[in-house]
């Protein structure tokens with residue numbers, strides 16, 4: 275009986291292993307948060323949860339954790355900004371345009387997610 279239980283745990287862990295590790299490893303994140311972690315968190319580390327300075331990636335971009343509450347920041351603004359920051363603010367120098375890296379659906383998803391960050 276005990277052996278059967280242990281075997282079950284080992285098999286479950288092997289399954290997790292394929293998906294990124296057994297034990298405390300974070301489960302894979304999907305949706306706008308997953309896109310954010312992959313493409314944005316290295317610069318906007320403090321701006322998005324759960325990425326943060328603890329990931330040791332630094333934070334060159336502004337804090338986005340309440341960006342949806344700033345004046346004039348709605349989903350259309352964010353979508354335009356993500357496609358090409360220069361189209362919104364010619365002075366933006368560091369953030370790359372994402373119109374060729376993300377699909378329009380991903381940009382929309384991210385834009386709405388950011389707009390909800392109040």
Ligand code: HEC
Pocket residue numbers: 310313314315316317318334335336338341344352355356359365366367368369370372384388
């Ligand atoms: C290479 C670093 C870098 C990456 C990658 C990056 N950003 Fe930025 N982001 C910046 C910087 C720096 C600024 C400030 C403007 C400038 O100088 O370009 C900025 C500004 C912004 C703003 C404007 C905030 C406001 O108040 O209007 C938003 C929104 C934003 N980034 C979202 C994103 C999203 C979403 C992604 C991922 C798809 C992303 N950023 C990826 C560096 C980055």
